[in-house]
Amino acid sequence: MDNYAGRQILIVGLARSGVCAAKMLCELGASVTVNDLKTAEQLGEETMAALNALPCRQALGAAPETLLEGMDMLVISPGIAYAKPFVQEAVRRGIEVVGELELGARTIRGRLVAITGTNGKTTTTTLTGEIFRAAGKHTLVCGNIGYPITAEALSMGEDDVTVAEVSSYQCETVSHFHPDVAACLNITEDHLVRHGDMKTYIAMKHRIFENQTGDDAAVFNYDDPACREMARDLKARIVWFSRTEKVPCGAYVEDGMVMFCLDRPMAVCRTDEIRIPGPHNLENALAAVAITGALGVSPERMREVLMTFPGVEHRIETVRTLDGVTFINDSKGTNVDSTQKAIATMTRPTVLILGGSDKKVSFVPLAETIANAPQIIHCVLIGDTAEQIRTALEDAGITRYTMAGYDFDQALAIARKNAPEGGCVLLSPACASFDMFKDFEDRGRIFKEKVHVMTSAAK
Numbered sequence: 017m018d019n020y021a022g023r024q025i026l027i028v029g030l031a032r033s034g035v036c037a038a039k040m041l042c043e044l045g046a047s048v049t050v051n052d053l054k055t056a057e058q059l060g061e062e063t064m065a066a067l068n069a070l071p072c073r074q075a076l077g078a079a080p081e082t083l084l085e086g087m088d089m090l091v092i093s094p095g096i097a098y099a100k101p102f103v104q105e106a107v108r109r110g111i112e113v114v115g116e117l118e119l120g121a122r123t124i125r126g127r128l129v130a131i132t133g134t135n136g137k138t139t140t141t142t143l144t145g146e147i148f149r150a151a152g153k154h155t156l157v158c159g160n161i162g163y164p165i166t167a168e169a170l171s172m173g174e175d176d177v178t179v180a181e182v183s184s185y186q187c188e189t190v191s192h193f194h195p196d197v198a199a200c201l202n203i204t205e206d207h208l209v210r211h212g213d214m215k216t217y218i219a220m221k222h223r224i225f226e227n228q229t230g231d232d233a234a235v236f237n238y239d240d241p242a243c244r245e246m247a248r249d250l251k252a253r254i255v256w257f258s259r260t261e262k263v264p265c266g267a268y269v270e271d272g273m274v275m276f277c278l279d280r281p282m283a284v285c286r287t288d289e290i291r292i293p294g295p296h297n298l299e300n301a302l303a304a305v306a307i308t309g310a311l312g313v314s315p316e317r318m319r320e321v322l323m324t325f326p327g328v329e330h331r332i333e334t335v336r337t338l339d340g341v342t343f344i345n346d347s348k349g350t351n352v353d354s355t356q357k358a359i360a361t362m363t364r365p366t367v368l369i370l371g372g373s374d375k376k377v378s379f380v381p382l383a384e385t386i387a388n389a390p391q392i393i394h395c396v397l398i399g400d401t402a403e404q405i406r407t408a409l410e411d412a413g414i415t416r417y418t419m420a421g422y423d424f425d426q427a428l429a430i431a432r433k434n435a436p437e438g439g440c441v442l443l444s445p446a447c448a449s450f451d452m453f454k455d456f457e458d459r460g461r462i463f464k465e466k467v468h469v470m471t472s473a474a475k
Contacts, residue, residue, distance in 0.1 A: 018122050021045035028052070028080045028102075029093025030059060033116040035066050036164040037091050040123065043170060048072040049087075051080050087111050091119055094160070094185040115189030117182065120158075120165030122192060126176035129307060130159075130224045132187070133201030133237075135354045136300045137161075139292070140201060141181040142328050143304040143321065151308070151317045153177045160186060162457075177311075187220040194227040197310050198252070199235035201303055203242035204353035218242060228252035233310040235303065238263050255310050257302035259295065267305040274302065274322070276309045285319040292327045294361035330460035332358055335467045340437030343467045347460030349444035351375065352382045358444040362391045365439035367431040371399040372447030372459075379405050382446055383412035394434040396420050396427045400451040422452055428466055 023046050027034050030052040041048050048070070055077045056064050067074060075083055081102040084090070090106045090113045097103070098113070106113050121128060131141045138161050145157035156172060158165045159180035172178060180195075200221055225234050225246075234250050236243040238258035247254050255278075256266035267276050267284075274284040290301050305318050327333065330348040337343070342364075349355040350372075359368070368386070379401070386392050386409065395417040397405050402419055409417055418434075420427035431441040443463050453459040 022047065023088045024086055025049070025089045025091060026051060026080070026083055026087045027091045029096050030054070030063060030067070030076075031093055031095070032162070033164040033166070034091070034093050035063060036166040037116045037119055038067070038070055038072055040120070040166040040169055041091075042070050042072055044123075049075055049083060051075045051078060051083055053077065053079075081105055084109060084111060089114065091116060092189060094183060097185075098188040113189060114191070115186050116164055116166055117159060117180065117186045118190045118193055120169040121180075121190075121194070124156075124165065124169040124172050124178055125174050126172050126178060127197075127311060128195045129177065129179045129197045129199075129311075130182045130193070130195035131179065131199045131201065131303075131307070132182040132184070132221050132224055133199070134204045134351065135357065136201045136296060136303070137181045137183075138348065139297065139328050139331055140199075140300045140303045140307075141179055143292075143300060143325050144307050145177075145179045146325055147304055147308045147313055147318055147321045148177045148179065148311075150321050151313045155179060157181075159183075182224055184217055184220040187223045190223050192227065193224060195224060195232070197233045197235060197307050198224045198228060199303060199307055200224075200237070200243050200246055201299070202237050202240045202353070203246070204351065218246065222246055225250055225252060233307075235266070235306045235310065237299065237303070238266070239299075253310075255306050257299070257306040259299050259302060267302040267309065269298070269302070274305060276305050276315060276318075278309065282315045284315045285322050289319070290322045291325055294332065294357065296357035296360070297327070330457060332361055333460075335464050336470075338467075338470055339473055340439075341432060341435045342440045343463075344440055344442045344444075345460045345463050345467075346442060346444035347449070347456045347463060349446060350448050350456055352377060352379065352446050355382060355444040355446035356385045358442060359385055359389050359392060362389075362440060362442060364391065365393045365436050366391050367394045367396065367435045367439070367441050368392050369396045369398065369427055369431055369441070369443045370405050370445055370447070371397045371402045372445045372449050373451040374400050374404070375448055379408035379446070380411070383408035383414060387412040387414055393436075393439070394418070394431075396431045396434075398422065398424065398427050398452070399445070399447065401447050405446075424452065424462065425466065428463075432470070 148155040154176040156178045160183040161181040232252040234252035236247045238256040256263035333345040335343045346358045449459040
């Protein structure tokens with residue numbers, strides 16, 4: 017563990033991760049200054065109550081570049097790009113720049129598992145954590161999943177396991193980050209507004225493997241060409257998972273059975289025993305088997321969790337059935353690939369709600385998927401990207417759509433009207449949420465709230 021006693025540390029960005037980082041560093045004896053462009057009133061009562069309980073200096077509403085003098089370390093939130101001028105000024109001055117994930121990983125004890133990829137991270141991270149718990153391990157599930165690693169870093173022991181969901185944003189500020197098991201689930205186009213191009217995006221994902229040694233395991237999706245390329249020339253032992261191939265080391269499917277092999281093949285469970293539906297969730301389950309198997313968890317413990325794990329909130333989550341129409345919340349479908357996978361799970365006539373804030377990606381592949389998905393009978397388009405999606409749909413020969421602008425109530429009403437009895441309404445926007453909502457969780461919660469207050473047309 018690094019010694020932070022007496023060190024001058026500036027924390028910029030006071031969402032959950034920033035506040036938890038401040039608390040941990042204060043406990044370790046650092047001299048902490050916290051900063052956010054928001055004022056105390058804008059941060060809100062809950063955040064301010066947590067900050068006021070800490071022995072730290074508050075510099076709220078101040079420009080962070082004015083606070084760098086005399087600092088030994090700068091801790092930035094994942095939402096702050098490493099390319100920001102004040103961050104680069106800190107680098108120029110020789111101030112170490114880290115993110116909250118890196119900070120927590122330097123402090124925490126026990127085994128560390130890091131899971132990245134474009135899609136499936138939250139489901140796989142949560143499922144992996146549940147398998148370790150079933151195996152009797154005290155387990156922290158944290159990171160980009162919404163619970164900061166620094167919140168419990170000081171309480172973890174040598175025999176404990178930390179499972180961290182890691183985003184490409186967080187990877188910008190890792191340097192000593194060294195997981196015992198690191199996994200990349202898949203790579204598809206996403207976050208190009210932040211990273212600029214796919215080469216940079218992939219390079220960010222690759223960083224979680226850079227400090228691994230031959231004693232560690234690197235888990236990759238064999239069915240994803242970008243992952244296979246990423247697995248080249250690593251020091252760690254490579255463990256694969258595959259839905260389509262029998263891999264020599266890792267998790268795979270054989271005759272309808274999930275198998276795991278390191279030294280010898282072992283049966284885990286039948287694929288039809290996995291509770292969470294869809295081919296993408298089979299991949300997530302295989303990834304969790306590969307990760308936990310690499311650290312010695314038995315197939316028996318894996319099987320009991322795979323058979324009972326219900327999935328995560330906002331990911332193909334059944335909300336309610338009303339007048340024979342089932343409403344499904346997939347607000348976590350924030351990119352094209354994720355929504356394509358959600359479409360693949362639909363087996364009944366489905367109205368799809370699409371659109372949100374712009375990530376500068378192409379909607380052509382999504383339109384092609386919809387054109388070849390007879391279960392998608394209508395699309396309702398919302399938000400900043402509605403026009404882009406409409407163009408892509410029309411170019412694919414699709415006319416079964418309605419524009420709903422920024423009116424979420426109208427979008428739901430249109431979707432419900434077009435969904436037949438026995439059908440579904442699926443919210444899977446393929447976009448970020450910041451044009452109309454605070455985040456994807458806010459979007460999903462509002463969707464569920466509105467669905468739950470709907471009344472039957474028969475009343």
